[in-house]
Structures are given as structure tokens and as C-alpha cells.
Amino acid sequence: MHSIKHERLEAAVLFAVQHQVHLAVSYSEIVTQINSAPIKKSQSYRLDDLIAAKERELIKITRYKQSLYQDWKDGEITQQEYRDMKADYERQTSDISAVLTRLNAERAELANGVDNEHPALVAFMKYQNIEALNREILVELVDYIKVYENGNISVKFKFADELRKIAEYIEINTTEDTAVAGYPPLQTPLTVCFPNRR
Known part of the structure; x- marks a missing residue:
């Protein structure tokens, strides 16, 4: 039986969306710095x-x-x-x-290159202050949600390829100094899994 409490599912998906939004905001900040640099690598x-x-x-x-x-x-x-x-x-x-x-x-x-108007960044960044889910958010950002037999939840986001390309652009153009400056590690958790905790 693949059943789960509605509240737990909603909380897990909300957390996943918030995490992905935070990542998009970080990407956008780094892209701004890269694009203001005199030389960009490609x-x-x-x-x-x-x-x-x-x-x-x-x-x-x-x-x-x-x-x-x-x-x-x-x-x-x-x-x-x-x-x-x-x-x-x-x-x-x-x-x-x-x-x-x-x-x-x-x-x-x-x-x-990449700019801050990239559709993948724009899609996530407009939900920076998200505190609750609604149908519009789910349709725009989430590809699918899986609930496994053991109660684990997996959330797969849209824009997977685009975010991977943005992450690669950032990785190519950042130095070790940028990584130390407090930016999150460059990863795209396009599928976020939540283990079952009863």
C-alpha cells in the first residue's frame, strides 16, 4: 500500500520546493557575479x-x-x-x-552564457517567500511526486536539464575563492527523497 498522511506529504514537498528555490537564488547570485567579470569561460x-x-x-x-x-x-x-x-x-x-x-x-x-532571466531561474525565484503549496506552484515546478511502499517520498522537479547546465556554467566559471565565499556546493537536487519517519 502506497499510502501516506496528507500533512506529511505536503510538508515534504514544500521543503523540497523551498530547497530548490534557495538553490536557484544562490545560482542567480553567482551568475550575476560571473557575468560582471571581465572574462567568462565557456x-x-x-x-x-x-x-x-x-x-x-x-x-x-x-x-x-x-x-x-x-x-x-x-x-x-x-x-x-x-x-x-x-x-x-x-x-x-x-x-x-x-x-x-x-x-x-x-x-x-x-x-x-547564462543570465538571470533564464526561465529555470525565473520559475523558481518567483517563489522565494513560499510558505504553503498550491496547485499553480506544483504545476509549474514539479514534474512528479512518488510515494514508495515503505513511505519514502521522492519529488522530481521540472527544468532538470536547464539547472544542470546552469550548474555547469557556474562550475566552469568559479574559482576556489568563490566556493569558500559561502556559496552552497554546486549540485542540483532535481529529485529530492525523504525517508519515512514514523
Whole structure:
């Protein structure tokens, strides 16, 4: 039975929303400092590594696909095997190309930077003084809420990808000095879990 007291559920979700709002406010303050600095960085080694790995994978599959025809002509594989393997390589090529397109778009977006008018920040920051939940807040901010059999609660927020990108932009552009200046650790608790306490 996945049942829980309404008051406990509401309190847990309210706490999760307040925590995410606090994080958005912190992000906004750090973004303001970064954007007022004379030089901003935009290179993401994570994205560079992912793109390089996918490009290598694409080259490898292209080579396999090119040698496939010769294998068929040499009688090493049947015509049906050739067709099946060729279709599989084409599917893999298409999948990797789609991932590369997405990663390159993300890298370009990161190069453009982040400002305080970013929809993810705006959505959370307008609820800075939230003391109670209502339908509007839940619809705008929460993707879903799960209540588990043991009574644990999990809250998944909307804007997960956007907040992750903002966190990465901040991480790329902050020094150890900024981290010591009292800012919270750069994390995006886009799913917040509350253990059951009876």
C-alpha cells in the first residue's frame, strides 16, 4: 500500500520546493557575479570529452560499415548478414549523430552564457517567500511526486536539464575563492527523497 498522511506529504514537498528555490537564488547570485567579470569561460571539458568519444565511436562504426561490403564480396558473410549488419550500423550511426547534434548544441548554448532571466531561474525565484503549496506552484515546478511502499517520498522537479547546465556554467566559471565565499556546493537536487519517519 502506497499510502501516506496528507500533512506529511505536503510538508515534504514544500521543503523540497523551498530547497530548490534557495538553490536557484544562490545560482542567480553567482551568475550575476560571473557575468560582471571581465572574462567568462565557456569551455566544458565534460562536453568536449563526450563529443570526442562519440566522434571516435562514429569513425569506428563508419570503418566497420565500409569493410562490410568487402566481407560480403569475399564470401565471409552471406548477403542477408550483410544487409542485417549494414542496417544495424546505419541505425548506430543515426543514433550517434543525434547525440552529437545534441551535445554540440549544448556546447554552443554554454558558450552563449547564462543570465538571470533564464526561465529555470525565473520559475523558481518567483517563489522565494513560499510558505504553503498550491496547485499553480506544483504545476509549474514539479514534474512528479512518488510515494514508495515503505513511505519514502521522492519529488522530481521540472527544468532538470536547464539547472544542470546552469550548474555547469557556474562550475566552469568559479574559482576556489568563490566556493569558500559561502556559496552552497554546486549540485542540483532535481529529485529530492525523504525517508519515512514514523
